[in-house]
Amino acid sequence: MKLENFDNYFKLYLITIFLFANYFLIQKYNNPVEWTISEWLINYQGGFTRRGLIGELVYQLHKIFPFTLREIILGLQILTYFIYYILVYFYLRKINKNYLLIFAIFSPLFIIYPIAEVEVLARKEIFVFIAFVLISNLFSGQKINNLKYICFSIILATTTLIWEGVIIYLSFFILILVVKNNFLLSKIFLFKLFLSILPVLIIFYFMFYFKLTPQELKMMCGKIGECYGAMTYLNNDLASNISEVKSKIKFEFIIRYILIFLIGFLPLLLLINKSEFFFKKKKYYNKRFFLVLSLTFLPTLFFFYIAQDWGRWINISYTLLLLTYVFCIKNKLIKFNKYNLNLKYLYNKKIVILLLIIFSFGWSPKTLINEDVGSIPIYRKAAIIFKNSLN
DSSP states (O other): OOGGGHHHHHHHHHHHHHHHHHHHHHHHHHOTTOHHHHHHHOOSTTSOOTTOHHHHHHHHHHHHSSOOHHHHHHHHHHHHHHHHHHHHHHHHTTSOOOHHHHHHHTOTTTTTHHHHSGGGTTOTTHHHHHHHHHHHHHTTSSOOOHHHHHHHHHHHHHHHHHOGGGGGGHHHHHHHHHHHTTTOOOHHHHHHHHHHHHHHHHHHHHHHHOOOOHHHHHHHHHHHTOOOGGGGGTTOOHHHHHHHHHHHOOHHHHHHHHHHHHHHHHHHHHHHHTEEEEETTEEEOHHHHHHHHHHHHGGGGHHHHHOSOHHHHHHHHHHHHHHHHHHHHHTTOEEEOOTTOOOGGGGSHHHHHHHHHHHHHSEEOOSSTTSOOEESHHHHHHHHHHHHHHO
16 A cells, blocks of 8 residues: 555545445434434433433424434434544545554544444444544644634533533543643643633533433423433433443453454554654653553543443544544654664555455454454445345
């Protein structure tokens, strides 16, 4: 693979994934008890509740336009993925790339994961990814004014109203502002940062401490004529989720996910380890960069303790870590140091292509903690599409 042709290959890659996504989104639309659909149906008709913003939008659009709730959800899901892929394409194009970065971009833990594991497709973390790219682009300019902090706050607060899980990944969003400010933690900067994330903390407080009563939940469901899946889990407390994880966790599952982490993250970890900070001609060694990203990544481990969708959590953590690394490249905050990194085999085109195919398309972690690793998932998904087209 020629590095200068990467953008063309990546464009084709994203188009193919988008077509796969459309097919499986339609399959979800036709499933009468699809969990993803139920999550997008949560609304505010019974009162304020977590994850209700998108469902309320769907409900209001349903009142205005002659479409069913499911048709509106399908349209919004397709539009959401279209926007995400467009944003990712322009975010990753025209940056200096090496083979390690290409392997990191094509990791099965990144953009292809929701296709390999369709259960994850159209889950609400997609809005976290979109929000992160938007904020990264917002703070990529030379001048950072107060308006950008306001936009940062609005984007993040809106994302919290869509999916409260973004609070676990808040460290990645904060890091964008910190590195862009050259790690100068002045009182003025900290005050702006606090004001920016304050709406998120307030929203999260109300979500955590105020839940719908059974009557309010019944009213919410009654307005849309459906009540299943994610809607019935709205009032589950944190303790019950933790108990669910503890009841399923085994030593072999922990070992499996450690291996998934080491293999799936390997190219990105090598990049991070061999990268150095550069701020105003002052050099910070790569260990500092690795330490900063490690501390940013650390809070995401909390999700593995409170919910059993370990495949989703590792996908979200990887995506945000990679996008953060790319942000540093785009803003010329780091420099990759290739010395003392013996990867001579990556200069053989045939070996590179073979390794990339095996690494990117040969495996994928399943969604739940107790599920085994999937093999050649994209081939299996293509086979499903082909088989269904013959029926």
